[in-house]
Amino acid sequence: MPKVVSQIPEAKGHWILGHARELRDGLLDTLVALYRTHGPVFQMRAMRRRFVVLAGAEANNFVARHEAETMTTRHHYEWFGRELGSERFLLALSGDDHRVARRILRPGYSKAHITRRLLSLCILAERTLGRFEPGPRRHPLDDVRRIVVDQIGLALGNRPAGEMVHDLERAISTLLRVTVSRSAPRALLWSPRFLLARARMRNLVRTAIAEHGSGPPTDRPRDHIDDLLAARTPDGEPLDPAFLEASAHGPFVAGLDTVASTLAIALFTLARDRALRTALEAEADALFADGPPTAAAMRKARLLHAALMETLRLYPVTPVVVRTTTCPIEFEGHRIPAGQDLLVAHCVPHKLAEYFPDPEAFVPERFLPPREEHRAQPGIYAPFAVGPHTCLGAGIADVLLLLDAAYILHRFEIAVPPNLTKLELRYDPVAMPRNLRLEIVRERHPPPPFVAAGAPEATA
Ligand code: HEM
Numbered sequence: 001m002p003k004v005v006s007q008i009p010e011a012k013g014h015w016i017l018g019h020a021r022e023l024r025d026g027l028l029d030t031l032v033a034l035y036r037t038h039g040p041v042f043q044m045r046a047m048r049r050r051f052v053v054l055a056g057a058e059a060n061n062f063v064a065r066h067e068a069e070t071m072t073t074r075h076h077y078e079w080f081g082r083e084l085g086s087e088r089f090l091l092a093l094s095g096d097d098h099r100v101a102r103r104i105l106r107p108g109y110s111k112a113h114i115t116r117r118l119l120s121l122c123i124l125a126e127r128t129l130g131r132f133e134p135g136p137r138r139h140p141l142d143d144v145r146r147i148v149v150d151q152i153g154l155a156l157g158n159r160p161a162g163e164m165v166h167d168l169e170r171a172i173s174t175l176l177r178v179t180v181s182r183s184a185p186r187a188l189l190w191s192p193r194f195l196l197a198r199a200r201m202r203n204l205v206r207t208a209i210a211e212h213g214s215g216p217p218t219d220r221p222r223d224h225i226d227d228l229l230a231a232r233t234p235d236g237e238p239l240d241p242a243f244l245e246a247s248a249h250g251p252f253v254a255g256l257d258t259v260a261s262t263l264a265i266a267l268f269t270l271a272r273d274r275a276l277r278t279a280l281e282a283e284a285d286a287l288f289a290d291g292p293p294t295a296a297a298m299r300k301a302r303l304l305h306a307a308l309m310e311t312l313r314l315y316p317v318t319p320v321v322v323r324t325t326t327c328p329i330e331f332e333g334h335r336i337p338a339g340q341d342l343l344v345a346h347c348v349p350h351k352l353a354e355y356f357p358d359p360e361a362f363v364p365e366r367f368l369p370p371r372e373e374h375r376a377q378p379g380i381y382a383p384f385a386v387g388p389h390t391c392l393g394a395g396i397a398d399v400l401l402l403l404d405a406a407y408i409l410h411r412f413e414i415a416v417p418p419n420l421t422k423l424e425l426r427y428d429p430v431a432m433p434r435n436l437r438l439e440i441v442r443e444r445h446p447p448p449p450f451v452a453a454g455a456p457e458a459t460a
Contacts, residue, residue, distance in 0.1 A: 007334075008041055008042060008043050008052055008334050009038040009039070009043070010042065011034045011037070011038055013044060013045060019044050019046045020045075020183075023427065024183070024427055025425075025427075026425075027319060027320065027425075027427040027431070028345075028348070028350075029351070031053065031319070031343075031345045031348055032348050034053070035056055035345070039332070040055055040059050040332050041332050041334045041336075042055075047181065047182050047183060049182075049341055051322075051341050051343040052340050052342050052343070053342070053343045053344075054331060054344050055344075055345035055348040056345075056349060056352075057349045057355070057380050058332060058379070059331070060344075060346050060378075060379035060380075061378055061379040063344050063386050063387045064378075064379070064386045066329065067387040067388055067389075068094070068095055068098075068099070068387075069095065070326060070329050071324065071326060072094040072323065073094055073321075073322070073324075073389065075324050075341075076180060076322045076323070076324070077089060077091040077092035077180065078092045080092070080175055081246055083179060083198070084245070084246040084249050084253070085245050085246045086240075086242040086243045086245070086246035088101070088246070090247065090250065091389060094326075098388060098389070100233075100234060104231045104232075104239070105228070105392070107227045108156075108225075108227035108228055108247075108250075109224070109250075109392040109393050109395070109396060111398075113156060113221070113222070113223050114395075114399045114400060115399060117154065117221055117456075118292060118294065118298075118399075119293070119451070120154060120155075121151045121154070121155065121403055121404075121456075122288075122292070122293065122407055123451050123454045124147065124150040124151050124154060124456055125147045125150075125151070125403075125408075126407075126451050127150060127160075128146045128150075129143075129147075129407070129408065129411055129412070132412065134440045134441065134442055136417070136440075137437065138437055140436055140437070141261065141264040141432065141436060142165075144263045144267070144404070145257075145260040147162070147260075148256055148259050148400065148404070149161045149164065149260075151404075152251050152252060152400075153208075153252075154456055155223060155224075156223050156225070157224060157248065158212070158220060158223055159204065159207070159211075161204055164201070164204055166197075167197040168204075168252055168256060169256070170197040171194065171197040171198040172252065172256060172257065173257065174188050174189070174194045174197075175253075176428075176429055177428055183428055183429075201249070201252070202245075202249075205245060205249055205252075209225055209228075209248055212225045212226060212229055216230070228248055250392075250393075251396075254391070254392075255393050255397065257317075257432070258318060258397065259397050259400050261317045261431060261433065262308075262315070262317050262397070262401060263400075263401055263404055263405065264436055265311055265315045265317075265425075265433050265436070266308055266401065266405050267405070267408065267436075268416055268423055268433065268438070269314070270405060271416050271438065272362075272416045276364070277409070279303055280303060280405075280409055281409050281410070281413075283304050283406070284301070284405075284406040284407070286300070286301075287301055287410070288406075288410050288448045291450055292450050293403065293406075298406075301402060302368065303368070304402060304405060305398075305402060306364035306365065306366075306368050308401050308402060308405065309364070309367045309374070309381075310363065310364045311362075313350045313374075313381065313383065314350070314351075314359075314362060315423065315431065316347040316350060316383040317430050317431040317432075318383075318429070318430055318431070319346065319347035319348075319350075319427075319431070320343050320344060320346065320347070321343075321346065321385055322343060323341075323344060324342065325337065325338050325339060344385075346382040346386050347382060350380075350381065350383075352380075355376060355377075355381075356373050384397075410445055411444060411445060411447070412440050412441070412442070412443055413440075413441040413442050413444050414438050414441065415439045415441050416439070417438075417439060420437060
């Protein structure tokens with residue numbers, strides 16, 4: 001039997017800041033380097049807290065098996081939930097409480113909410129893209145954020161919300177930075193700009209709930225809020241209004257920055273290599289050749305799908321999650337006490353050559369047969385995390401990313417400025433590209449006729 005020891009190796013950082021700065025500017029690469037030095041368990045300081053880091057495929061498999069009975073998310077997300085009206089927020093629940101809530105909320109995150117509205121989603125993308133002219137786009141992240149807010153708003157709450165993009169962005173990122181990553185001062189929660197943005201976000205969600213009525217919709221596709229209103233607790237009761245309202249924010253708070261940042265990064269990875277871009281443009285053109293896109297046609301865009309998986313491997317926007325142990329745990333020969341904050345670095349295997357040869361190279365084919373490197377063993381590819389809190393919106397994210405990337409590639413030839421060779425990400429807590437710029441070289445196709453003619457079938 002291997003000896004179990006309590007002494008966990010310490011990754012030494014700056015005497016005051018610990019590893020805060022490296023984590024903010026290079027989270028994943030820092031954790032990969034520390035994993036190589038210290039192995040799958042080590043401790044470090046950041047944000048005035050001491051974390052034990054669990055990293056590598058072994059850690060992912062351990063967390064997937066044991067999180068429910070040994071870890072909690074409460075200390076990390078309860079405050080966030082409270083600011084949205086209920087500390088019984090899905091991410092803040094653990095164990096049985098979480099299992100029950102997740103079962104209740106799961107139908108609302110069905111991929112069908114998106115695939116039923118593919119044409120409307122293209123029409124909404126066109127609202128932003130229709131304003132593009134050939135030339136440099138200095139803030140592509142802002143462009144894609146607007147597209148994604150419109151789409152999430154329509155597909156999940158029947159309300160395109162593009163005009164509220166700045167309020168949503170400010171409210172969500174302030175809440176995440178103050179209450180979850182704790183990188184911003186608490187005083188920001190009293191700033192008039194934040195209070196106004198949060199009030200507008202809550203108003204958007206409340207209005208959407210009020211507009212939904214009690215029965216199933218007859219004049220539009222069913223959505224996330226319909227499912228929340230129809231949901232019943234194990235006792236057969238409707239959801240408590242505060243829990244319902246906090247949960248209705250879910251697609252925005254969990255889906256907006258993650259999808260927008262991944263899509264912006266993807267435009268960089270897909271456009272950078274001319275041969276790849278040409279092959280992807282051909283797949284994108286095929287998707288829009290015979291009328292509005294369908295879920296079946298999207299499944300045929302296999303290279304684009306692989307390129308997006310490769311983007312999420314190299315640039316995962318949420319490569320760690322935080323937890324606290326609820327009881328002592330033993331992992332890889334170390335005993336970790338109850339009450340210890342953990343950083344589960346679930347994307348560290350993405351950058352290990354033993355699983356993904358030449359890990360820094362962008363190679364979509366590694367996700368296609370015969371290579372399929374991500375399938376070689378469990379726990380090595382986890383852009384959406386592992387364990388009971390694995391992303392509930394992963395299917396929705398996959399569809400949005402593929403549809404939007406394909407639509408943009410179909411409409412425009414995009415290029416990366418020659419002096420932009422390395423993408424810099426800032427993690428706070430979702431990774432955002434800091435130096436991304438793109439060039440619209442030319443319009444490849446006008447809006448397809450079914451998009452030009454349409455208006456999104458939204459609204460009451
Ligand atoms: C590229 C896009 C996305 C990435 C990388 C991503 C990643 C993640 C990760 C890592 C978690 C675990 C968080 C934790 O345990 O602390 C998570 C949870 C979650 N995500 Fe996503 N996400 C994405 C898009 C979305 C979208 C579009 C939605 C909804 C429309 C969504 C809804 C959720 C929900 C509801 C949870 C909480 C699940 C639970 O607590 O049981 N996500 N996501």
